[in-house]
Amino acid sequence: MKKLIEILEELQPDVDYETCEDLVDGRYLDSLTILSLISEIEEEFDVQIPTVEIVPANFNSAASIWALIEKLQEEM
Amino acid sequence: MTYFGIRYVFLFLPIVVLLYNFVPKKIKPLLLLIASYVFFYIKSKKLIVFLILSSLSIYLAGLMIKKIIHKRDEIIREVTKEEKKSIKEKFKNKKKLVLVLTIVFNVAFLFYFKYLNFFFKVLNGIFSVSGLDMTLKLFKHLAPIGISFYTLQAISYLVDVYNEKIEADENPLKVMLYLAFFPTVMEGPITRFNDVKDKIWAGCKVKYQNLCFGYQRIMFGLFKKYVIADRLNIFVKLTFKHYMDYSGITLALGAIFYTILLYMEFSGTMDIVIGTAEIFDIKIKENFKQPFLSKNISEFWSRWHISLGLWFKDYIFYPVSLSKGVKNLTSNIRKKWGNKVSSLIMGAIALFAVWSLNGLWHGAGYTFIVFGYYHFILILLGNIFEPTIVKVCEKNNIDRKSGFYKTIQIIKTTILVFIGELIFRAPNLTVAFGMLKRIFTKFSLNGFKTEVLTLGLDISDFIIVLLALVVIIIISLLREKDINIREKISTKPIVFRWALFYALIIAIILFGAFGPGYAPVDPIYADF
Structure with missing residues (x-):
């Protein structure tokens, strides 16, 4: 989780990732930042994020992104 | 039968509602x-x-x-x-x-x-x-x-x-x-x-509140169409048809009026659609979210025709940008230039696919293709220059969150939208580029003064449009602040609510652009 927050802060520093729960709906993460984030996650955590998982519910908070990573790691 | 027609609002829909309530669940x-x-x-x-x-x-x-x-x-x-x-x-x-x-x-x-x-x-x-x-x-x-x-x-x-x-x-x-x-x-x-x-x-029963809310929303859609869109159509038709006869300011006004007309017609239709579904207790997601408060073109398309933008995002943008082919193509770039550059290129490839299809989806014609690529270029340029703009602002102590900066961004975006919609409306590219050229080269104030009242609208028409737009703008600003006007109205006494409802109906009857001299707008998106 700590590594994920580091990645997020590097991509978009102006957000408090501990509390923010509308990263996509509040337009803090736009489509390009999400693409960068996916590339970083796939490399760092060795998972493949299928496009079907790219929904606001999975990316609206650091916690939900982390839950997605854990789910994908389990499925491997 | 169109959604705006009397046959739909006062015949087809009431009959369906009556039968729907009458039959078993x-x-x-x-x-x-x-x-x-x-x-x-x-x-x-x-x-x-x-x-x-x-x-x-x-x-x-x-x-x-x-x-x-x-x-x-x-x-x-x-x-x-x-x-x-x-x-x-x-x-x-x-x-x-x-x-x-x-x-x-x-x-x-x-x-x-x-x-x-x-x-x-x-x-x-x-x-x-x-x-x-x-x-x-x-x-x-x-x-x-x-x-x-x-x-x-x-x-x-x-x-x-x-x-x-x-x-x-x-x-x-x-x-x-x-x-x-x-x-x-x-x-x-x-x-x-x-x-x-x-x-x-x-198979829920039609509730009284849903019926009221639904028909209120439908009336609001009719107001947008009959009072504003239909009134502006004659001006738009003449400026686009005889563009060589008019000065730059008149043509610019024609393009602005077309954008307003399109917004009123399409968002008015959405009011009728969402209002109709609401009568049957079916919630349809909003298709517009105050698009003219957007700070860039990308944001505009997340507020205008939202369902189409989301469709392209889910079924074209992400599948293309994260496809194996694009990933392989950009993997070397990623190693050499880093994640941000490779994401920009992945995004650009996917955006190209999205806007090629988006342009064609709107119609089979060169104007629609150019309309698509116009937006592709604007969004791509926005993506490329965003980091530079951030740096320049930081260096010059410009607060990007200030009201002034946001207003400038909104005005810039709105002008770009006007140009895009001009291309969209023009019957062919010759007219589109001819109009754009005249707007920037034949900028005559005197010409405008003599022309403006010869295009089917008199002073009273302009005043009616202006007042109606003020009402729409106030409602939009309240919505932007998450204030639900209809729920606020529903807490008021019944006399006030009905007075307001009747006022809306009377406004449509009195100020609707009916009869000779006006040209009703055909349902624009129904042809797509």
């Missing part, structure tokens, strides 16, 4: 399906066959994919972890075959009705340029209403089943109603099966 969804097919038949007659074929194709393909998934899961339970991968791959290919064939089947209808003539025209142009003595015969035919909308819905249903995001429905009538639902079939919003499946089939 189990029959209610069926009645909605019959009403939807009657509505479709009135507009498109025997072309209804294509809607039914599309519905049945996705229903059957959905069930086939579901069967494949069940079989895969049964086999996977009994094999080792190593074998799982190859079995999954084998079944994925089977699913994919059903998906691709069904999408091709549906897109073929769309291509035939919307693009074949344009394709022939392009080929004839190529034959002529290359000196070949060949001409493909063009033909005239009407397309089934809303084919561009319901085909996208059909694809979304099937792709979601394929991706196991939703389960294929066993009830063919429910899938048929999903595609044909009469409020959304003609002009959207492009709904998702998961969002509406339960409500369209719930």
Whole structure:
């Protein structure tokens, strides 16, 4: 989780990732930042994020992104 | 019959509502399906066959994919972890075959009705340029209403089943109603099966509050169309038709009026669509969210025709940008230039695909293609220069969150939108570029003064439009602040509420642009 927050802060520093729960709906993460984030996650955590998982519910908070990573790691 | 017509608002809809309330709960969804097919038949007659074929194709393909998934899961339970991968791959290919064939089947209808003539025209142009003595015969035919909308819905249903995001429905009538639902079939919003499946089939009784809220929303849509859009149409028609006769300011006003007209017509239709669905207790997601408060073009398209933007994002942008081909293509760039540059290129490739299709979706013509690429270039430039702008602002102590900076951004975006909509409205590229050239080169204030009142609108028309727009702007600003006006009104005494409702009806009757001298706007998006 700590590594994920580091990645997020590097991509978009102006957000408090501990509390923010509308990263996509509040337009803090736009489509390009999400693409960068996916590339970083796939490399760092060795998972493949299928496009079907790219929904606001999975990316609206650091916690939900982390839950997605854990789910994908389990499925491997 | 259009959503704005008296026959729809005061005849078709009340009859459907009455019958819907009269029949037993189990029959209610069926009645909605019959009403939807009657509505479709009135507009498109025997072309209804294509809607039914599309519905049945996705229903059957959905069930086939579901069967494949069940079989895969049964086999996977009994094999080792190593074998799982190859079995999954084998079944994925089977699913994919059903998906691709069904999408091709549906897109073929769309291509035939919307693009074949344009394709022939392009080929004839190529034959002529290359000196070949060949001409493909063009033909005239009407397309089934809303084919561009319901085909996208059909694809979304099937792709979601394929991706196991939703389960294929066993009830063919429910899938048929999903595609044909009469409020959304003609002009959207492009709904998702998961969002509406339960409500369209719930058969809830019409409640008094839903009926009031629904008809209030419908009246608001009529107000936008009859008081503003229809009034501005005559001015727009004349400026676009005889653009060589008018000065730059008049043409710029024509382009601005067209954008306002388009917004009022389309968002007004959405008011009627969402209001109609609300009567039946079916919640349809909003298709507009104060688009003219956008700070850049990318944001504009997340607030304007939202359901189309989301469709392209989910079914084109992410699948293309994260496809194996694009990832492989950009992997070297990533190593060399870093993640941000490679994401920018991945995004650019996907954006190109999105805007090529978005332009064509709006119509088979060169103006629509240019309209698409115009937005592609603007969004791409925005993505490329965003980091530089941030740095320049930081260096010069410019607060990007200040009201002043945001206002400048909103004005810039709105001007870019006006230019885009001018290209969209122009009958061909000669007119589009001719108008743009005159706007910037024939900027005559004196010409404007003599022309402005000769284009079908007098001073009182301008005042009515201005006052009506003030009402719309106030409502938009309140909505932007998440203030629900209708709920606020519903807490007021009954006399106040009815007075307001009657005031809206009287405003439409008194200030609606009816009769000779005005040119009603045809449903613009119904042709897509």
